[in-house]
Amino acid sequence: MEVLMIEDNEAVCEMMAMFFEKEEWHANFKYDGKEGLDAFTENNTKWDMIILDLNLPSMDGMQVCREIRKQSQIVPIIMLTARDSESDQVIGLEIGADEYVTKPFSPLTLMARIKALYRRSKVDHTQKVAEEDFDVVTEHVKISTMTREAYLDGQQIESLTPKEFELFALLAQHPKQVFSREHLLTRIWEDPYFGDERTIDAHIKKLRQKIEAVGPQVIQTVWGVGYKFDDSGVEDK
Known part of the structure; x- marks a missing residue:
């Protein structure tokens, strides 16, 4: 630990x-705020x-804590003070200290507090990172456009494939919104697109097969219009 x-x-x-x-x-020990x-x-x-420490030369602990929190919301902070004042404790916690x-x-x-806070902060950070790893999250689907993974x-x-992933991500970003084949072509391919609109059908068919390999279907056909993503009818496991 540092x-x-x-x-x-x-x-x-x-x-x-x-x-x-x-x-x-x-x-690392510093004797000045x-x-x-x-x-x-x-x-x-x-x-x-x-x-x-709360009482420090040049800059007190409250000011230091505020400035640290501007740079990091996750680093654990334990504040030390000679004051046994409830108001000081409340202020310290409100500006970002985790323990007092x-x-x-x-x-x-103090060592026990440090260890407990460190363990707790690691769990909280891991959960936060796990959530932030996915920029498309629905009730049953999680998609990371950074790692290009879908669950x-x-x-x-x-x-x-790249096009299948992009189609899936676009549809999942807009649950229950119906996209026409033309709209999907211009969003995923290029605008204007001069090929056959049925290329969307071929990609959707392959995408559905890969979805069905792990669970229920979440890409639905809206006859005469196009396709939509809807996982609201998927039963919880």
Whole structure:
């Protein structure tokens, strides 16, 4: 773990350094608010944990916390303070601190808080990343245009060609909206398209076969008009 501890009491830092070393964590200590913020800003994706004192020279912990949160919404922050004031705790949490530890504190207690917060933050971040990986999400379908992967109820729809993927993504982005063959051709191929509109039918047929290999059909024909995506009738597994 990479820990940045911003604390002006050197004795506290020396004490915590021993505990961090025992866990084989890499810790960087700053004794000034501005210096601590600069250390974070220099590489704001490096840190796994911020331990932040409230009372600091040059820039107090509240200001540092605000500035850190402008750069990162996910780095865990534990705020330390000698004040035992509920209002301070509320303000600290409101501006982005995740935990609040009042001095004097037991190093073992702080270590336990750090470990618990780190575990929780990793779970939260993993879930967030998992959700953000998919830019098309419906009740049963998830599609990533970055990785060009599509899933139906957690099962990957394999071997989609570029045009099949683009057709599927476009339809899924607009559930229940009916697209004519002409519209699909101009959106997925080029405008104007001089080929046969039935090329859409051929691609839809292959796309449906690959969808049906993993689950129920979600591409529907609207006779005389075109096609639409609709997974509202798919039963939950």
